[in-house]
Amino acid sequence: MAELKKNILATLAYFDVFNYPLTREEICLFLPAKYEPMLFDVAMACLVSCRLIYRFDKFYTLKNDPYLIQRRNDGNQKAFEMIKVARKVGDILIRFPYVRGIAISGSLSKNYADEGSDIDLFIITAANRLWIARTLMHCFKKLTFLVNREHYFCMNYYIDEQQLEIAEKNIYTATEVVTLIPIQGDTTFADFFTANAWTRNYLPNHIMRVSTAKSLNKIVLKGMTEWLFNNRFGDVLDDRLMKITAGRWNQKTQQKRLNNHGILLAMAVDKHYAKPDPENFQYKLISRYETKVAQLLVENHHSVAN
Template structure:
């Protein structure tokens, strides 16, 4: 049995069986470091107005801690009113509306994830598509009335641009029936480049929160190629692929056989150039998307990813600013 006492910045564990005080510098450091990590984690999700449970906070910490150190650090932050607790949720803001927002968002997400699964069943039939996963806010189990179904697509090697063009032909047709928000195929990679090159807290969280839908084998390979995420999120285990196994149709097999040659290589290269030029013009002309951000896309032979208004750079800058504001106040790290 252990009892915890706290005096200012000190953290003492008194072990009754030893009948003496034991207060070590390493314990103090562990708890204060845990507090910093808890605040940094909450700061990231605060950008999205998304409160977390204690279990979720622990999963997204950048370091590993003993459970008792983590529990004490979190309780200490709540006691000092640096962190606010509402039911099972924790947030940096004393605002219950955030909790209600999450409840509603989780409920809406559960409904939309079912729709996404059906969309995945359709899209996996396209030639050269090898894997599909839910990304974006929906992969964090949040959605509202304005949410899209963002999808992460893995294609066959050197056929990303053929696959993308075919899929976006369908996307254009969805506008006719006002279902375009269900088909936001945003981020593409192919089998030749499964590792995400940009390694930040943002990309790490995006990778580990993907919800696999289709292509169990390639999703497992993708996870293996991105084990670097453990450097940012050592407590978060990527989902054991819940994706369905790939079962190519006869049409898909015949179509791919037709273009698995130099002619197919040339078409893929041509489609990449055409798409890159078209998006470069959109960015140059400062065309905006439905959310008001300037449209932009980062293009390569083995990947295609959107970057509206330099979203990732702006988010990381906002994150660093929030952390600086929180940790600059010494009382945030002192126990109460």
């Protein structure tokens, strides 16, 4: 029972970093181990009675603050509308050469959005053509600035089919992987989730969503463009575009340029991935989470142990 209580607190602590209350079912999904439902309900009742966690309607939180529930409900409604837009965006972006899969990521994939939220997208490309695909997509994104829709096309994280496994393995990356909402490329994401089965070590109760993605259709112009670059010239061009992009991003980082959210612009670059790297964000978040869990367990040792 003590271990279960600790795990419930740890699960709520992770989402407390984002001020996001959870339902009973969501707590079960994000627990790091499997438990009998009856035992889980007893542990939850004990934690509520001891005021280690607080219940407001169907939501649970570490803070005795009902505003968090209103914030979540508003965010869920906003996310519902934005996800519909994101699916339309996916219908456009899947037409670009070498794009094999598109998923919603970030806070929107956790069903939350506010007035400042973007549509963050996770992109899978064909092997060894990530940089051709990314360059074409980002040229298109520049055009969206003309109609003030750039926040609909935040293509933040790219990987290719040659390296589907996420290298960093921790609670943050596991949560990000299992909460992705695939919207294009069902078989591609089936392969992706298979390659990242390690997430079950962190979140054994979570079932990853492949059925939310559309199947890939043949697009004549896309196929013709890929045929033009499926050769040695395409290899050289992809390498060259990677080096150019890496150089530009290094310059942005050295100049300490900030994005619209005031975060330092930085990107990790490789032949098979392109991903944001804002000031050791993962390390800082995990450190905050672990500190919060440690404080909870120290301050409430007696209640948790019984």
